[in-house]
Amino acid sequence: xxxxxxxxxxxxxxxxxxxxxxxxxxxxxxxxxxxxxxxxxxxxxxxxxxxxxxxxxxxxxxxxxxxxxxxxxxxxxxxxxxxxxxxxxxxxxxxxxxxxxxxxxxxxxxxxxxxxxxxxxxxxxxxxxxxxxxxx
Numbered sequence: 501x502x503x504x505x506x507x508x509x510x511x512x513x514x515x516x517x518x519x520x521x522x523x524x525x526x527x528x529x530x531x532x533x534x535x536x537x538x539x540x541x542x543x544x545x546x547x548x549x550x551x552x553x554x555x556x557x558x559x560x561x562x563x564x565x566x567x568x569x570x571x572x573x574x575x576x577x578x579x580x581x582x583x584x585x586x587x588x589x590x591x592x593x594x595x596x597x598x599x600x601x602x603x604x605x606x607x608x609x610x611x612x613x614x615x616x617x618x619x620x621x622x623x624x625x626x627x628x629x630x631x632x633x634x635x636x
Contacts, residue, residue: 528590532568532616540628543602543620549592550614551575557616559609566596566607568616 532547549557549570557570572589576582598604601622608619 528588530588530590530592532592532594534594540622542622545596545616545618545620547592547594547616547618548614549611549616551587551589552592552611552614552616554611557611559618561598561604561607564598564600564604566598566618568592568594 532549534548535546537544537546547568549568549572551572552570556572558567560567560569570592572592574589575587598620602620603623606621610617610619
């Protein structure tokens with residue numbers, strides 16, 4: 501196994517957000533880990549948001565800023581008393597600047613197994629193309 505493959509397999513801990521933004525509700529706020537990939541036609545953003553229910557996930561786009569926010573509630577029932585816990589609950593929050601090269605009307609989102617996949621398609625003019633040269 502190469503060093504880069506080993507790095508990909510390592511789980512990372514949640515990181516509490518250290519943004520200067522003012523919070524309006526009590527509790528922990530985490531910055532989800534994100535991977536971003538680019539192809540000729542689109543940009544794909546993968547965000548780790550374990551434990552999030554679809555009803556608690558909000559993705560907003562305003563003034564070229566894409567905002568991900570969601571809440572994760574505790575999994576224990578009222579009758580259960582935790583004796584040991586490593587999993588922290590709270591909110592996730594992250595923002596991204598979106599350039600003019602993204603077709604904002606065609607952004608799609610999907611959540612599978614705690615991973616949010618955002619497809620950010622490029623506008624036609626931003627997609628690379630090969631120009632045919634003609635003899636003249």
